[in-house]
Amino acid sequence: MTHFLMFYAPFIVLIGGIVLAFVIAPMDEAVRKQIEDEK
Amino acid sequence: MTLEIIGISVLWTFLFGYILVGAIDFGAGFFNAYSLLTGRQRVLTNVIQRYLSPVWEVTNVFLVFFFVGIIGFFPKTAFYYGTTLLIPVSIGIILIAIRGSYYAFETYGTRGHKGYSFMYGLAGILIPASLSIVLTISEGGFVTMVDGNPVLDYWLLFTSRLTWAVVFLSISATLYISAVFLTWYANKARDVEATNLLRKYALIWALPTIITAGGIIVELRQHNPLHYSNIQMFWPMFLISFLMFVGTVWLLWKRRKYGLAFSLLAGQFVFAFFGYGASHYPYLLYPYLTIYDSFTNPAMAISLIIAFILGLGLLIPSLVLLMRLFLFDKDYVRGKGDYHA
Amino acid sequence: MGNEEAVFFSRVLTELTLSFHIIYATIGVGVPLMIMIAQWVGIKKNDEHYILLARRWARGFIITVAVGVVTGTAIGLQLSLLWPNFMELAGNVIALPLFMETFAFFFEAIFLGIYLYTWDRFENQKKHFLLLIPVAVGASFSAVFITIVNAFMNAPRGFDIVNGELVNINPLLAMFNPAMPTKVAHVVVTAYMTAAFVLAAIAAFRLLKGSNHEYHKKALYLTMKVGLVFAIAAAIIGDFSGKYLAEYQPEKLAAAEWHFETEGNAPLIMYGVLKDGEVKYAIKIPYALSFLAHSSFTEEVIGLDQFPPDEVPPLYIHYLFDIMVTIGVWMTVLSAVYWFGMKRRWAMVRARWFRWLIVLGGPLSVVAIEAGWWLAEVGRQPWILRHIMRTQEAATTSAHVDSMLILFSLLYLVLGVGSIVVLRRMFRNNPVEREIEDREMEKGGDVL
Numbered sequence: 001m002t003h004f005l006m007f008y009a010p011f012i013v014l015i016g017g018i019v020l021a022f023v024i025a026p027m028d029e030a031v032r033k034q035i036e037d038e039k
Numbered sequence: 040m041t042l043e044i045i046g047i048s049v050l051w052t053f054l055f056g057y058i059l060v061g062a063i064d065f066g067a068g069f070f071n072a073y074s075l076l077t078g079r080q081r082v083l084t085n086v087i088q089r090y091l092s093p094v095w096e097v098t099n100v101f102l103v104f105f106f107v108g109i110i111g112f113f114p115k116t117a118f119y120y121g122t123t124l125l126i127p128v129s130i131g132i133i134l135i136a137i138r139g140s141y142y143a144f145e146t147y148g149t150r151g152h153k154g155y156s157f158m159y160g161l162a163g164i165l166i167p168a169s170l171s172i173v174l175t176i177s178e179g180g181f182v183t184m185v186d187g188n189p190v191l192d193y194w195l196l197f198t199s200r201l202t203w204a205v206v207f208l209s210i211s212a213t214l215y216i217s218a219v220f221l222t223w224y225a226n227k228a229r230d231v232e233a234t235n236l237l238r239k240y241a242l243i244w245a246l247p248t249i250i251t252a253g254g255i256i257v258e259l260r261q262h263n264p265l266h267y268s269n270i271q272m273f274w275p276m277f278l279i280s281f282l283m284f285v286g287t288v289w290l291l292w293k294r295r296k297y298g299l300a301f302s303l304l305a306g307q308f309v310f311a312f313f314g315y316g317a318s319h320y321p322y323l324l325y326p327y328l329t330i331y332d333s334f335t336n337p338a339m340a341i342s343l344i345i346a347f348i349l350g351l352g353l354l355i356p357s358l359v360l361l362m363r364l365f366l367f368d369k370d371y372v373r374g375k376g377d378y379h380a
Numbered sequence: 381m382g383n384e385e386a387v388f389f390s391r392v393l394t395e396l397t398l399s400f401h402i403i404y405a406t407i408g409v410g411v412p413l414m415i416m417i418a419q420w421v422g423i424k425k426n427d428e429h430y431i432l433l434a435r436r437w438a439r440g441f442i443i444t445v446a447v448g449v450v451t452g453t454a455i456g457l458q459l460s461l462l463w464p465n466f467m468e469l470a471g472n473v474i475a476l477p478l479f480m481e482t483f484a485f486f487f488e489a490i491f492l493g494i495y496l497y498t499w500d501r502f503e504n505q506k507k508h509f510l511l512l513i514p515v516a517v518g519a520s521f522s523a524v525f526i527t528i529v530n531a532f533m534n535a536p537r538g539f540d541i542v543n544g545e546l547v548n549i550n551p552l553l554a555m556f557n558p559a560m561p562t563k564v565a566h567v568v569v570t571a572y573m574t575a576a577f578v579l580a581a582i583a584a585f586r587l588l589k590g591s592n593h594e595y596h597k598k599a600l601y602l603t604m605k606v607g608l609v610f611a612i613a614a615a616i617i618g619d620f621s622g623k624y625l626a627e628y629q630p631e632k633l634a635a636a637e638w639h640f641e642t643e644g645n646a647p648l649i650m651y652g653v654l655k656d657g658e659v660k661y662a663i664k665i666p667y668a669l670s671f672l673a674h675s676s677f678t679e680e681v682i683g684l685d686q687f688p689p690d691e692v693p694p695l696y697i698h699y700l701f702d703i704m705v706t707i708g709v710w711m712t713v714l715s716a717v718y719w720f721g722m723k724r725r726w727a728m729v730r731a732r733w734f735r736w737l738i739v740l741g742g743p744l745s746v747v748a749i750e751a752g753w754w755l756a757e758v759g760r761q762p763w764i765l766r767h768i769m770r771t772q773e774a775a776t777t778s779a780h781v782d783s784m785l786i787l788f789s790l791l792y793l794v795l796g797v798g799s800i801v802v803l804r805r806m807f808r809n810n811p812v813e814r815e816i817e818d819r820e821m822e823k824g825g826d827v828l
Contacts, residue, residue: 002623002627002674002675005620005623005675006558006561006562006620006623006624006627007558007561008561009561009620010561010562010564010565010566010617010620011561011565013565013569013613013616013617013620014565014568014569014613014617016613017569017572017609017610017612017613018413018572020609021413021417021572021606021609021610022417022420024605024606024609025417025418025420025421025602025605025606026420026421026424026425027605028421028425028598028601028602030601030722030723030725031594031597031598031600031601031722033725034597034601034722034725034730035594035597037725038592096445096446096449096489096492096493097486097489097490097493099449099450099453099489100482100485100486100489102453103452103453103456103482103485104482104486106456106457106460107456107475107478107479107481107482108479108482110460110467110470110471110475110478111471111475111476111478111479112475113471114467114468114469114470114471114472114475115468117460117464117467117468117471118464118465118467118468120460121460121461121462121463121464121467121468121776122464122776122777122778123778124461125461125462125776125778125780125781125784126780126784128457128461129458129461129784129787129788130787131457132453132454132457132458133787133788133791135450135453135454136450136451136453136454136791136795137791137794138450139446139449139450139453140446140447140450140795140798140799141798142446143442143443143445143446143447144443144446144798144799144802147439147442147443147802147806148443148802148803148805148806149802149805149806188777335471335472335475336472336546336549338549338550338551339472339473339475339476339549339551342476342551342552343475343476343479346476346479346480346483347479350480350483350486353483353487354483354486354487354490357487357490357491357514358490360490360494361490361493361494364494364497364498365493365497
């Protein structure tokens, strides 16, 4: 278990983070609403 | 062919790459600054900046590649050269830093800023001078061993004629290489005025370059007789180099085939540089360090060579793409499209 | 100059160069990914604002890259100039990743040149986007390879020393040392996080300083969201680092956590000061150190009592640990509140004071990076290569290191001030509102 956390898990989290960043990046409804609110 | 020879050949080739690409780059920066001073920037700046802009970072990598590679293949150089070169290389680093960052400040930040242009033009031309001292030191006679540690004798170094001859050669060769290349580039861009001016610079710097190069060989006779006699064994290489030099100057004089003139110039420096390198063999630092007693272990050498081959597989196509898009793209060279971010 | 002085000044100069370089290096690793994300969103949603965001970030990025490149060259050469004995040994065992780093960097440099000079040159925007992939990959892999070298210094392996000779050298084993995965992942992910928060700070600052353009609002929301993802990832990987340290460098963990006695059920000490060997005013989080070290609330954690005094790192690294962790947690909370608040349309997250907090987050993230690297480097002392070579044995014997220190201090001052001045001028002379107008006029021209 410790071995897994030290050797593989860091890269899984890193790559997972990059993928997640690309997935959530286009979701910008909140900011569109904000722009409408302030018009 | 031994691993040692493969290692040093790869490194020497990259150092040559740096000298050629760097000379074009540093010379161009200097001509740009000089033209600002003499009020001719209208003629030169356009051509120079079109060439310099997309490639400046690539130049620097050649140098990094060389010094990282030499530590990898010949780790003992870290001990000998690392200990002795603190001051000359530190000054070199500072010049490279000024040159690289001020170039970016001027090109991407405040275009046409005179202070920045002078800074990077001046810093650039001093880089070859400061780095060429390493070649002088490698000839031996300036480093002695004190308590098992190498120590550099600065007084001897700065009062030696050899040092100043090498410094002068590095500067004049930089300007010569750069002027020949830019003559060709300006001609491709169909910029007659710039071509003529740069052709004039090329012709001006041709003679000092060849005279100091010859003078250094004579100087070595006294300074390092062993190296001097080795050089004579390689006389055909230096003869070919000289003939190519004559060819370049003749073509420039006759205003013909600037592309061929630049190829001959590259050939001239290939033969001279590799002739010099081969005659320096096997010493990395006379008389303390040869490529054999400083070589790394076979496991590391083989992995470095494999990494090198794989790396080249990646780099060469990318470099070809870069050149096709900028150096050899007619529209780009003539300034028809500006697609900068 | 005596050897002790040479060691001292070599350490100070290396620390100075690294501390300066790491700011630009972190931006250099993180920003290409941010540019890539922005351009990707722009193409996907066909939104000009995101494309322009990528374009303007790219423009500023060049300036930071230039300083990053030249200071990187400086540290590369300084390693040999200041630590020749270390580099001689390192050259034999760990030269491979150093060598590969130059290739990664070469690759990045070439495609960055192409990318910058081909805006609008391709009919198909996706082609231009593709050029960014080698830039971002090259930048991140530069960090990976260099961090591998640093990991090797913490957990050297892949060779044996028999009678003072290096034998059985295995470059791949040296590269894939136990410190490598946690260290590499942590360095890369915090670079992404810092880049995101620095860009968020800029967007928030523009909104505070009069511009109310939606461009900045989109930029802020995008960067805060992405920053949150990487901040969480950084915390998780940080936890793995704790487990690595407990197993392979227990003295570093113990010194950073002021864990003096080996014991189970170990609490995690946050903050506090050390007075006459006693910890005062600290917050003790029960069982947390045991969990950080071994994923179990009760397991025994090795304390400093197990090490000879001359092998214990300086205890002040605890403060560095506090700074790094506090900022990390703070930025996670701040970006989470912002993201949640935006979804719920809270007025709070649009308030001026909240935006000032975001502005502050940019420099804070950079401080966290610095604290993290100081922690990593000082925490390895007295070793330059753990249990193989002490720092003082590695340093140069050359005199004049002190004068070089002065010279380089001046250089970094000039570069630091210069890059800030140029960046400010660049964006002030070309505000986004004007650029958007210009582009719309160009488009209008096409239709006519």
